[in-house]
Amino acid sequence: MDTADADAAAAAAERALDAAERLFYQRGIQSVGMDRIRTESGLSLKRLYQLFPAKERLVEAYLERRDERWRRDLAEHVERHEDPERRILAIFDWLGEWFAxxxxxxxxxxxAYGELGATSDPVARQVRLHKTAFKEYVTDLAARADLPESLGEQVFLLAEGAMATAAITGTPTPAAQASQAAHLLITATRRP
Amino acid sequence: MDTADADAAAAAAERALDAAERLFYQRGIQSVGMDRIRTESGLSLKRLYQLFPAKERLVEAYLERRDERWRRDLAEHVERHEDPERRILAIFDWLGEWFAxxxxxxxxxxxAYGELGATSDPVARQVRLHKTAFKEYVTDLAARADLPESLGEQVFLLAEGAMATAAITGTPTPAAQASQAAHLLITATRRP
DNA sequence: TATCGTAGAGAACGATCGTTCTCGTGGGTA
DNA sequence: TACCCACGAGAACGATCGTTCTCTACGATA
Structure with a gap:
């Protein structure tokens, strides 16, 4: 049956992406071979290459699927709050949980950008897409709180700095520090 | 002569590091082979391995030498200003020039951390050393401006976010946005 | 001048990786 | 039942990379 084939392909792609995400995210992209993904996913190499004709395509798909989930999870957390200003700070609560x-x-x-941004255009493009989407989400939250776009951009930079720093230092504290800074910026911007 | 040998070795190491820095920084570390560094430096492979017994050592030395120069250049720019608060903002002027x-x-x-942080302890260590040194420099500038350590940490996060974002977007604007945010944080923190 | 050690140029080695090919098997169809 | 095809398992291939080895030439020393 045609739809059964499509279902099987979709399920196999999910399994491939599950393994790819686990391995790529944890150990980096270049240090994980396709053989490892085959072992971890239980798929044959032939099936893997039918679904993703090159490793680069698998990397793209990994970043794309993670982008959708990451932004969906963030939005779900943020929208548990009603107050528009509180929603901005909720970004950092969520980041803090993630960091921990x-x-x-x-x-x-x-x-991924540090690893492949200079050598792979599709990867660089995927990174830019994710970051502009996240930035637009933050500036959108700012606009709904009657705050200028500039504040959204500043909060975005704080979030980026917190992510980079939490990774390198291995502690979740940058989330709280960035949250305090965002709070100060909001109150300083609220009434000019 | 003994000192002549030492001088020659030091000069050769400089040439190796010059080539390594140019190539590693521009194209990433893993995508640059030792053969390329040999060609670009004009050194023989044997000499290269005498000076740096493994590629990882060359990477460490690259990060270490760049760290010294990066922080020295930053400090030289910052210390052209007298006012302690202005000095904090001068960080972002310097970043803006660099981004452009x-x-x-x-x-x-x-x-480097995105590329090798998960697989190379020496590289991860070198990154942590640089970031803690930079953070301490920023909090030190804050202390000299009679501002709390928390402000220094917030400014540090803004700088990190600006660097990550300038790289991905390819524009120098994050420096100006972070500078505005830092200015707001300073004035909001100055009188409680 | 004859010799020895050193250094450079580049071939060679062993490992790894992305990708493709071969082989064997099992299930669906006439 | 006999045939065919699609798939999985894994070997194989070609390229690349980090590292070492070989060979040759040269310069210093007795």
């Missing part, structure tokens, strides 16, 4: 998770290993896109 | 340079390719340490 045992498998936290920094921002997947900052890492 | 034609060969800017992000923060060498954030990039």
């Amino acid at each position: 998770a045992p498998d936290f290993n920094g921002c997947a896109w900052i890492n | 340079a034609p060969d800017f390719n992000g923060c060498a340490w954030i990039n």
Whole structure:
């Protein structure tokens, strides 16, 4: 049946992406071979290359799927709050929980850019897409709180700095520090 | 003569590090082979391995030498200003000039951590050393401006976010945005 | 001048990696 | 039942990379 084939392919792609995400995020992209992904996913190498004709495509798909989930999870957390200003600060609560998770290993896109941004245009493009989407989400939250776009951009920079620093230092404290800074910026910007 | 040998070795190491820095910073570490560094430096492979017994050592030395120069250049720029608060903002002027340079390719340490932080302890250590030194410099500037350590940490996060974002977007604007945020934080923190 | 040690140029080695190919098997169809 | 094809397992291939080895030439010393 045609739809059964499509279902099987989709399920196999999910399994491939699950393994790829676990390995790429934890150990970096270049240090994980396709053989390892085959072992971890249980798929044959032939099937893997049918689904993703090159490793680069698998990397793209990994970043794309993670982007959707990452931004969805963030939005779900943020929208548990009603107050528009509180929603901005909720970003940093969520980041703090993420930083403290045992498998936290920094921002997947900052890492991927550091690793392949200079050599792979598709990867660089995927990173830019994610970061502009995240920045737009933050400036959107600012606009809904009657705050200028400039504040959204500043909060975005704080979030980026917190992610980079939490990865390198291995502590979740940058989230709280960035939250305090965002709070100060909001109150300083609120009434000019 | 003994000292002549030492001088020659030091000069050769400089040439190796010059080539390594140019190539590693621009194209990433893993995508540059030792053969390329040999060609670019004009040194023989044997001499290269006498000076740096493994590629990892050359990477360490690259990060270490760049750290010294980066922080020295920053300090020289900052200390052209007398006012302690102005000195903090001068960080972002310097970052803005750096971001606009034609060969800017992000923060060498954030990039190196994304590429090798998970697989190379010496590299991860070198990145942590650089970032803690930079953070201490910023909090020191804050202390000299009678501002709390928390402000220094917030300014540090803004600088990190600006570096990561300038790399990914390819524009120098994050420096100005971070500078505005730092200015707001300073005035909001100055009188409680 | 004859010799010895050193250094450079580049071949060679062993490992790894992305990708493709071969082989064997099992299930669906006439 | 006999045939065919699609798939999985894993070997194989070609390229690359870090590192070492070989060979040759040269310069200092007795």
